[in-house]
Amino acid sequence: MLRNLWLTFAQAITVGLAALFILATLRPEWLPRQLAPQAPETAAVSPSPAPAVPVAAPKANGEILSYADAAQRATPAVVNIFTTKEVRLPRNHPLFNDPLFRRFFGDQPQQQQRQQSSSLGSGVIVSADGLILTNHHVVESADDIEVLLADGRRSRAKVVGGDPETDLAVLRIELTGLPAIDFGSETESRIGDVVLAIGNPFGVGQTVTMGIVSALGRNQLGINTFENFIQTDAAINPGNSGGALVDTRGRLLGINTAIYSRSGGSMGIGFAIPSSTARQVMDQIVTSGAVTRGYIGVEPQDITPELAEAFKLPRRDGAIIAGVMRGGPADRAGVKVGDILVDVAGKQVDNTTEMLNVIAQLPPGTTASFRFLRDGAPLELAIVIGKRPQPARRKE
Secondary structure (H helix, E strand, O other): OHHHHHHHHHHHHHHHHHHHHHHHHHHHHOOOOOOOOOOOHHOOOOOOOOOOOOOOOOOOOOOOOHHHHHHHHHHEEEEEEEEEEEEEEOOOOOHHHHHHHHHHHOOOOOOHHHEEEEEEEEEEOOOOOOEEEOOOOOOOOEEEEEOOHHHHHEEEEEEEEEOOOOOOEEEEEEOOOOOOOOOOOHHHOOOOOOEEEEEEEOOOOEEEEEEEEEEEEEEEOOOOOOOOOOEEOOOOOOOOOOOOOEEOOOOOOEEEEEEOOOOOOOOOOOOEHHHHHHHHHHHHHHHHHHOOOEEEEEEEEOOOOHHHOOOOOOOOEEEEEEOOOOOOOOOOOOOOOOEEEEEEOEEEEHHHHHHHHHOOOOOOOOOOEEEEEEOEEEEEEEOOEEEOOOOOOOOO
């Protein structure tokens, strides 16, 4: 009798434990809290939502998660520029044939046939005393320039000077507490580095776009006389001109100046003037009101493979002299048409762009050594550097 009771009890305990195990595994929420399986003591804290990535620590496992720090440092120094100028309307403009216009204004003389033309661009505050770098074409011939800061303040701006050959201009505003951007160095940049473009595209307001450095030292694009562009795929659109191209520390790498586009919008090919060039031009403009460059008075031409083959030239690098200005520095030194310039002051010349850049950096009045090839024979001439004439102002 006792044996039967013990067997029955043992079977009941076994069935109960089996049922408890099944419930604990498949439906633990059905069990009382005391019987529910407990997590280890180290994990007993109730879970909470994952914290947002802090701006101050944008890296995780070496990967950058945010560029907020760079944008926060740079955007206060980027301004919107609004320009207005009066343009003359031709006599055959439809406005003058409008009967309503002629009723109120009559036949206006030529000097009164004007209308306001407005445009917009961007600029970068580079000093706390109010100096702003922008593109020359943004403020060229403007009668009135207004600057809108990121903090909402507005100010009239005056043109300190401009350099159309690099498409740079310097403005000044009279405000206090201005946030100046820090200069970076494009020489430290590498293809593939992340960059941010900041400006006012299409007038929608200050905008930050991201891309990479696509190329360095781009030239022979026909955009400016002196070219040494940073190429980027960061979106640059109309209105971005004069804005900042910055690195991931928020330092100025370049002034956005042009895009390659078939539609008028960004196609991933934008160009910025390097910060080193911008600083050199700015320093000269602030000091003397204009940029002074070296000049020898020649018309250079690149040596193409076709040209080298047709004229049986001894080399395909260098710059061939296609014209010499009469009475100019090169003419006085004995340079002749057909000479091939291969070296200026110890610096090799591979094309006309390099030639212009090297000569432009030579101080006027100094004497420099120029090495040519004439009829296949080397020739060295000493040329007294002249002052490059200022480009004629475009007529409106």
